[in-house]
Amino acid sequence: MNSKKYKDTIYETRDINNIKELFVGSCDLYAHKTAYLVKEKPGGKYMPIKYSRVKEDVECLGTGFYKLGLRGEKIAVLGENSYEWVMTYIATVIGSSVIVPIDKELPANEVANLLTRAKVSAVVYSKKIEKLLHAALEQMEEETANGIKYRICMKSDHGAAETDLDTVMEIGRTALISGDRSFLDNEVDSDAMCTLMFTSGTTGMAKGVMLSQRNIAANVQNMSKYVKIDDDGIGLSVLPMNHSYEMTCHIFTGFYQGMAIAICEGLKYIQKNLVESKATVMLGVPLIFENIYKKIMKQASSKGKAKKMRKMMERSKKYRLYNDQNFIRKIFKSVHEPLGNSIRLLIVGGAAMNPKIIEDFQALGFPMIQGYGMSENAPIIAVNRDKCSKPASVGPAMPGTEIRIDNPSEDGIGEIVVKGPSVMLGYYENPEATAEAIRDGWLYTGDYGYFDDEGYLYISGRKKNVIVTKNGKNIFPEEIEYILSEADFIAEVLVYGEIDEKTGDTFVKAEIYPDYGQIKEEFGKLTDEEVEKLIKHVVSEVCDVLPTYKRVTRVAVRDVEFEKTTTRKVKRNQKKLEKNAKNQDK
Numbered sequence: 001m002n003s004k005k006y007k008d009t010i011y012e013t014r015d016i017n018n019i020k021e022l023f024v025g026s027c028d029l030y031a032h033k034t035a036y037l038v039k040e041k042p043g044g045k046y047m048p049i050k051y052s053r054v055k056e057d058v059e060c061l062g063t064g065f066y067k068l069g070l071r072g073e074k075i076a077v078l079g080e081n082s083y084e085w086v087m088t089y090i091a092t093v094i095g096s097s098v099i100v101p102i103d104k105e106l107p108a109n110e111v112a113n114l115l116t117r118a119k120v121s122a123v124v125y126s127k128k129i130e131k132l133l134h135a136a137l138e139q140m141e142e143e144t145a146n147g148i149k150y151r152i153c154m155k156s157d158h159g160a161a162e163t164d165l166d167t168v169m170e171i172g173r174t175a176l177i178s179g180d181r182s183f184l185d186n187e188v189d190s191d192a193m194c195t196l197m198f199t200s201g202t203t204g205m206a207k208g209v210m211l212s213q214r215n216i217a218a219n220v221q222n223m224s225k226y227v228k229i230d231d232d233g234i235g236l237s238v239l240p241m242n243h244s245y246e247m248t249c250h251i252f253t254g255f256y257q258g259m260a261i262a263i264c265e266g267l268k269y270i271q272k273n274l275v276e277s278k279a280t281v282m283l284g285v286p287l288i289f290e291n292i293y294k295k296i297m298k299q300a301s302s303k304g305k306a307k308k309m310r311k312m313m314e315r316s317k318k319y320r321l322y323n324d325q326n327f328i329r330k331i332f333k334s335v336h337e338p339l340g341n342s343i344r345l346l347i348v349g350g351a352a353m354n355p356k357i358i359e360d361f362q363a364l365g366f367p368m369i370q371g372y373g374m375s376e377n378a379p380i381i382a383v384n385r386d387k388c389s390k391p392a393s394v395g396p397a398m399p400g401t402e403i404r405i406d407n408p409s410e411d412g413i414g415e416i417v418v419k420g421p422s423v424m425l426g427y428y429e430n431p432e433a434t435a436e437a438i439r440d441g442w443l444y445t446g447d448y449g450y451f452d453d454e455g456y457l458y459i460s461g462r463k464k465n466v467i468v469t470k471n472g473k474n475i476f477p478e479e480i481e482y483i484l485s486e487a488d489f490i491a492e493v494l495v496y497g498e499i500d501e502k503t504g505d506t507f508v509k510a511e512i513y514p515d516y517g518q519i520k521e522e523f524g525k526l527t528d529e530e531v532e533k534l535i536k537h538v539v540s541e542v543c544d545v546l547p548t549y550k551r552v553t554r555v556a557v558r559d560v561e562f563e564k565t566t567t568r569k570v571k572r573n574q575k576k577l578e579k580n581a582k583n584q585d586k
Helices: 019-029 051-067 083-093 108-118 127-139 142-146 165-177 213-223 244-257 267-277 286-302 306-319 325-331 333-339 355-363 431-437 477-485 516-523 528-543 574-580
Strands: 034-039 046-050 074-078 098-102 122-125 150-153 193-198 208-212 234-237 260-263 281-284 345-348 368-373 380-383 402-406 414-419 442-451 457-462 490-499 506-514 552-558 581-584
Touching (some): 019 051, 019 083, 019 213, 034 051, 046 051, 051 083, 074 108, 083 098, 083 165, 098 108, 122 127, 127 150, 193 213, 208 213, 213 380, 234 267, 244 260, 267 286, 267 333, 281 286, 286 306, 286 333, 286 345, 306 355, 355 368, 402 442, 431 442, 457 477, 516 528, 528 552
Parallel strands (some): 034 260, 098 193, 122 150, 345 368, 506 552
Antiparallel strands (some): 368 380, 490 506, 552 581
16 A cells, blocks of 8 residues: 555546536446446345446436426435435436535424525435425425425335426436437536535535536546546445535546445445445445444454454554455455455545554555545545555645645644635635635635645644634644544543633643443443543543643543534534533543
8 A cells, every 4th residue: 555656656537527428428438337236125135237227317317307397407315325316416417407415314494494595496305304305395485495396206105295206217218219309418517516515514504515517527537546446346335425525436436437336225234235245445434434443353352363463463564465465365354254355445534534543454454545625625635546645644635636735834734725626616605705715716625734745635633623722822633632532441532622711721621432332341330430530541641642732631521422424523513512521620
């Protein structure tokens, strides 16, 4: 993974200006290959869908949308990952309409607000979230709700739906047979908005990111210059498709490169689906991979082989045994087989990953790289090459993308600012926020970071999370969280600053969810008071290595996990955190 002979490798790619060129080109190139692996029923077998079938289905659906009068309209899609979800997205955008992906985990009032703000003309939804959609529609003003011309269920089970995708596709198929080529011959505007994607946040705060087909196509093509999937590659789609990370980096990039995508049945089925699909690639966020890592180490420990495994992992790192995939899989056979024995690449993003865990995955024979991006850049900004990476870095700037550090400190740390073809069009109906985020063509990310001597980018933390002390010191809570998360007996941690009412100074506070399983295994059953005492002792020991101004001086121990987003990131909402915490001063 760190071979310097690959550090300047740029893979050849085919030029694309929009999603239609991506879609049509791949359907022609890979017509007889499998594009998707889907299950007709939960727990069933994966069934293949070829690229030729995808082309036919999208053409029928897109023509059907046209016959319903949805050309140029906004179409929302709401539901779990599925082949139907992908079809809806592609048929919408290459038909010059605008797709509005909505998170299925949102409460009804937020769904109602987003549907209203986006002014959608149709909603395509899965049967599982029918009640959520119905509740959202009831909370909308009657005139606005009536403006949604069609409510289309993904499966042939109408319920409260007016129609379903099969019906719309049949309308389109009939029109195509009769010679209707309006959808097929549609010329897309590569620079017009094709996707309206709302950022995370409460209803009033969520911003609508407007992306064009060129934004997304450029991201896909440029990312493919650094990361190439093998010809027989199979990806397991785990993250929600309504997020740019999964949709661009996995669904579209996979389609562009001719790989197959297996639809995961849910987070608790990841291991099972990896085996069933024989997946070679998986994208995820740190928490997903950390959970897999913990299970691997726990299994080794339960069999009394933890020390032996650690010793072999260190040898793998020292002699780079992981560069010989066949050999390393034999050495760590007990680890690879439960995960399908096929994984060739793990890609992590969405948040910072502990580099030591990346190194351990690589030592075990699971190549792992991380990248960095945000929805406003469709999303990738920097990414490690697949055969030459640095575990602690998010990689160099993606080809075609410029990155500079704005107003750097003495340590070279400053705000990450980006320019390139993937920078969004702006925020929907929010010119003030757009003007703040994009200045002279540069996107101000709100993230702090720095470059090393070889041009590799490192993320320090979010600008809005920085803790500023009374004497002007900047503290990145993510740095302290990373250090504490490595300690024993700490499962989850969130660090933030609070003002001391007496002195007016800012102190650093850590809110911690203990690893109760590890504590019980080590000490037996402890009382709440004993757990708090143990955690505070651990924090004190860890903080001894930090500069005085960075040390945690308040600790709150909680007995429930942190609330997380659908991409498994801890939500930074201080009021909610404090409400659930047992606030104990250290």
